[in-house]
Amino acid sequence: MAIGLAAGGEPGSRLARKLAMPVSGDTILRLVRAAHLDPPVPPRVVGIDDWAWRRGTRYGTIIVDLERNRVIDLLPDRNASSVASWLKRHPGIEIIARDRAGVYADGARRGAPGAKQIADRWHLLSNLGDALRNILERHRKAVNAANQAVLASEDPVGPQVRPQALAKLRADRRNTRRETFAEIVRLRERGLTPSRIAPMVGMETRAVQRWLAAGGEPEHTRPAARTSLIDPFHDYLFQRWQEGCRVGRQLLEEIRARGYRGGHATLFRHLAIWRDGPVGRPSWKPLSRRRCAWLLSRDPSDLDAESRAFLGHLEEYAPQVVQAGILARQFATIINGDDAEQLEPWLVAAEASELHALAKGIRRDIDAVRAAIVEPWTTSPVEGQINRVKAIKRQMYGRAKYPLLKRRVLIAA
DSSP: OHHHHHHOSHHHHHHHHHTTOOOOHHHHHHHHHHOOOOOOOOOSEEEEEEEEEETTTEEEEEEEETTTTEEEEEESSOOHHHHHHHHHTOTTOOEEEEOSOHHHHHHHHHHOTTSEEEEOHHHHHHHHHHHHHHHHHHTHHHHHHHHHHHHHTSOTTOOOOOOHHHHHHHHHHHHHHHHHHHHHHHHHHTTOOHHHHHHHHTOOHHHHHHHHHHTSOOOOOOOOOOOTTTGGGHHHHHHHHHTTOOOHHHHHHHHHHTTOOSOHHHHHHHHHHHHHSOOSSOOOOOOOHHHHHHHHTSOGGGSOHHHHHHHHHHHHHOHHHHHHHHHHHHHHHHHHSSOGGGHHHHHHHHHTSTTHHHHHHHHHTHHHHHHHHHOOOOSHHHHHHHHHHHHHHHHTGGGOOHHHHHHHHHHHO
16 A cells, blocks of 8 residues: 555556565555555644646645644535535534635634634735736836847947847737737637637636736746856956957957856857847846846845936836835735734835836735734645645556545545
């Protein structure tokens, strides 16, 4: 049985054969199904989250005893009625940590009305990031104008020329995304739902919903590489390059004698930029809205000069976006702190800003959000248990039906 719990049916059978204990995979699974399972200690604090049978299509629910970090049940679906029924069968639960999904909030209210609900802090910050990206989607022109303003202010020797093949590949992918979005819009205008559109365009339903909500296809750009180890030696390398020294090994020995502690790959990447185009420091790379949302959530004192210049230009074109960034940083501080009294003034300010949709959602779940600030419980242990469920489910291939999967997960716990 131990082999079956560790390896599953057929893999366990192969392992047993090598250990001179020949047995079939079906026999191993019968032993696993018949294994004794000790009833769990009645839980007081539980975490609830979903896990994917098939991502974007079908989900189940996992329930974890947070005090003992142990899975106590696995439900085959994700709906409020199932959660409520389970909670009614376990009346001793006092605290429920959950994500922001309304399904689990409703199930907890119906099944354990006396229990305290706690919204997970990570999910709250994730909602904040989504809200910032949605704001930037609505202000595309301002983001593009700020990018162009930073590029226009750069030293003319700075911009780098990308290899033509890479530039063409990225342009082709942008065009493909644009055509896909146009097809999504056309199908939506015909009255089709995102769940019906998704298989027609080869995407997941949630991705189609995000594209439609954003009003356009996403931009996939990468931040400019920052070779901090090379920066102190940039001027020396630039001078030697201009003198005609183009041998990487020789330049590596010279800067190591001057105190360089990095590897040869870091130097060679730096020199490759000069081989591909005009010599100079890496130029400003226009920010995607995802990267811009990250900048807005950072303390300006932690940013480099170019990023601060970008935010300055963005404030000229869309001051409400920068104000939303200030409110986002305040919200992150409140969630990571322990003073729930700061939440109400923040909500009042956010409701009058671009973050009004986020504030409205928090207002509906205000008790659970306040509890997230003052209580230590989160769903982080639940996420770790979900990874275990994924590993066991994938190991079992087509045999991962609910009864067998549940038994293996509960025994492993």
